[in-house]
Amino acid sequence: MSSPESAPAVRCDGLTRRYGERVALDAVSLTVARGERLLLTGGNGAGKTTLLRVLATVLRPHAGEVAIDGHVLPRDARKVRPAIGYVGHEPLVYPALTARENLELYAALYGVGRERIDQVLDLAGLNGRGADPAGELSRGLRQRLGLARAMLHSPSLLLLDEPTTGLDEDGRERLRGVLAAHRGAAVIATHEPDWFAGLEHGRLRLAAGRAA
């Protein structure tokens, strides 16, 4: 195994994950070098979200080997979590808490100073909306809040699950800006691969849990 310093950002070798009897990921192998952005494409139920959740250390792999920055999952999950910024299908925020309160919670979980909160609110274009309950924000603004949450701790690996969903033009431009400025690696599941033209370094198409 390569040392953590020289290892790729993401390496999957024969990754398999099941939900009961159903195989969601079937021996998927991929490598994402540091600084690379990989697009995951494929239809609904192809396994994109499952792959991102395994990489985010939320799901355990059932077979095969997965390593982030050379650290093997799930054994070294605690070591890699500080490096990961994950935007899921949902923005992963509490609707009854304000945008700022949600970010304060995650800042505490990631050990980040509160001064970073204003920076990510600005980054996501949520200035002036920090005091609004997350549940009262539009779908697009909640998506921006999810992105702000994922960027709080300046992660070196971004895992984005359909990040353009619900975003207006300004939101999309901000997302483009975040990705262009991000010096680390990214794995992005999307149904709009053409929108990422110029930002991607490679694509992997999944079909029924297998690399197609």
Place this chain on the structure above:
Amino acid sequence: MRAYRALLRKDLLLELRGRELVPAMVVFVVGALVLVRLGLGGERLAGGTRAATGLLWVVVVFTSMLALVRSFAQEREHGIWDGLLSAPADRSAIWAARASATFLFLGVTQAVALPLFWLFFLQDGRSPSLAVLAAALALADLGVAMLGALLAGLVSNVRAREVLLPVLFLPFALPLVSVAVRMTVDSIPPQNGGLGALHGLGFLALYDTIFALLGWALFEYVVED
């Protein structure tokens, strides 16, 4: 510690804004005690103080189930588990914060229930030993909260969680509640539940210590998918 404080603050803020649990718990406990009182009419409860104390704890345990079955409901309904579980903070902080919040909610509920209990079932002017009673309640509530938060995490992604949680919780809680009943009886003179105060408190403290260690060590694994 920072993660624990932030998670506890979140749990308290959610309750303050949503008022989902504490009002329901208070209404349930008051309703149950009033119904029993009305059912007795002017009669004393057969079995005296012991029966009344047992009744109080049955009501407390079922009230706690109201809070426990809704534990982690927001995390489940809004997919927030993924956000919490992918964060680098120790996952046992999630359990500790949830147990602490449940402990506080139970305390509020009992602050309403106990005066009613005394009013309805101990009308002969006997005053309990407040130190023993408070220690017994605090230790028993802590055990209920820690055990409940651990099991609520275990069943949080199970479809039949509302049924499964009480089925798992009640057998584990039985020794705790049994001693809590006897301690509560002991706190009311001249009754004697047959259990020395120190022995009873020692048992409750041991139970709490065991479930504190189990919750801290196991929560990481019980919420893993």
